Amino acid sequence: MKSVVVFCGSRHGEKPQYAEAAHALGTQLAQRGLTLIYGGGRVGLMGEVALAALHAGGNVVGVIPSFMSERELALRECTELIEVDSMHTRKARMAQLADAFIALPGGFGTFDELFEILTWSQIGLHGKPVGILNTAGYYDGLRQFLGTTVTEGFVRAGEFSKLQFADTPAAILDKLAATPALPGRWEKADLVNKT
Numbered sequence: 001m002k003s004v005v006v007f008c009g010s011r012h013g014e015k016p017q018y019a020e021a022a023h024a025l026g027t028q029l030a031q032r033g034l035t036l037i038y039g040g041g042r043v044g045l046m047g048e049v050a051l052a053a054l055h056a057g058g059n060v061v062g063v064i065p066s067f068m069s070e071r072e073l074a075l076r077e078c079t080e081l082i083e084v085d086s087m088h089t090r091k092a093r094m095a096q097l098a099d100a101f102i103a104l105p106g107g108f109g110t111f112d113e114l115f116e117i118l119t120w121s122q123i124g125l126h127g128k129p130v131g132i133l134n135t136a137g138y139y140d141g142l143r144q145f146l147g148t149t150v151t152e153g154f155v156r157a158g159e160f161s162k163l164q165f166a167d168t169p170a171a172i173l174d175k176l177a178a179t180p181a182l183p184g185r186w187e188k189a190d191l192v193n194k195t
Helices: 016-031 044-055 066-070 087-097 108-122 140-151 157-161 169-177
Strands: 003-007 035-038 060-065 080-084 100-103 130-133 163-166
Touching: 003 016, 003 087, 003 108, 016 035, 016 044, 016 169, 035 044, 035 087, 044 060, 060 066, 060 087, 066 080, 080 087, 087 108, 100 108, 100 169, 108 130, 130 169, 140 157, 163 169
Parallel strands: 003 035, 003 100, 035 060, 060 080, 100 130, 130 163
Antiparallel strands: none
């Protein structure tokens, strides 16, 4: 594992623990020599995790659509800032660069990114580990609901078990590092590698 995509909110949220965890994760990534791949923004938890990684000497790659960059939402201090033409291209490019994925607290955009990458895993487009940093119990309800998708027969237990949960940055990074990446069944024909 050399690079980790972090999905997270463009807002800070109501609890200070969210920003603290984002800062701690960015610092941990840098200290472990892992490249942060993220959405390229300077605001909210996105800015927190990226600036923390940079301040700790880490490598940060931001991937941002041009329309967001034009609105001055991009973090220009990134080690590398990649501008793309759309949100779809952004997600595909981030996935291509990733060895693993972590979702922090966030809103609709974070959920969209997380569920798309889980779907790509489910249908065999990739076999990279995916985790959730469950800061202050933010994802407790989602975890319970996902259990319901298994009991009701819409998600296989083995698919759900691939999603790692942890309460601290160190713990989620340890879990992902211990989870071997598997080759996706359709990697050569997938959306991820066509961008």
